Amino acid sequence: MTIKEVSEKFDISQDTLRYYERVGMIPPVTRTASGIRDYQEKDLGWVELAKCMRSAGLPVEAMIEYVKLTQEGDSTIPARLQLLTEQRETLLEQKAKIDTTLERLNYKIGRYEIAVKTGVLTWNDEE
Amino acid sequence: MTIKEVSEKFDISQDTLRYYERVGMIPPVTRTASGIRDYQEKDLGWVELAKCMRSAGLPVEAMIEYVKLTQEGDSTIPARLQLLTEQRETLLEQKAKIDTTLERLNYKIGRYEIAVKTGVLTWNDEE
DNA sequence: TCTTGACTTAGAGTTAACTCCAGAGTTTAT
């Protein structure tokens, strides 16, 4: 699969795909004899994982570390377990913050909906 | 309340507090006669709101727009309602992405825990 | 009053994560 096809399949720019590989966020991609990227199933798996992690907001740095550990063999399994557990923790924290903010937004939206419907502001404290 | 006290109360650096005010993410803070910031209750409310929105990952730009609208009076209430509704939507989307990634992490973590306990890798596909 | 520490602004610097560009090599269609 060419970089163009992968780019379209995952909606990630070609530049970003090259960037991910360059910084080590995914392992080196399979190449043709002339040096052109030819993504195999395993490469696609890494791209998909990278996209998933990034879309949740996990730092590129964490994926780089994870990829590095996987390249070093089975002895790094405990380290990988710890890394993933830490990332899970940050996602749970982030989710909690989002929930707090969502409640805040819901409250405000409710107030504004009443204001729009009735033409009257029903509160006077902080906006 | 001085900027130092506000900084400690909300765990936001003084530089960031000045930055938020400078770009309009919070309205101008009350000042003493000599021009030193003296945060009132209403100012603290804005700081707290700003911190809440930012911690959830909402862009500074959105808060700037919201603050601008509130300064323009009641005629902007429908616009504010729309802005908040859009921000809520992006938070819900972000939360969904986090949930997807959490499932992925939970799966991997489960596998690695087994591998650590038994000393045997029980899978062979993408890492 | 002096000095020490907190505060001010304007503007430059930093970091993460891309994004773009130039110049060169490769593949495809006519």
Added chain:
DNA sequence: ATAAACTCTGGAGTTAACTCTAAGTCAAGA
């Protein structure tokens, strides 16, 4: 076989959101 389209690398540029610095002003204690 030659143009058009695609890909390559190295490196520079961009954006968001801070973060720091310099040079000056202000305030509280000895």
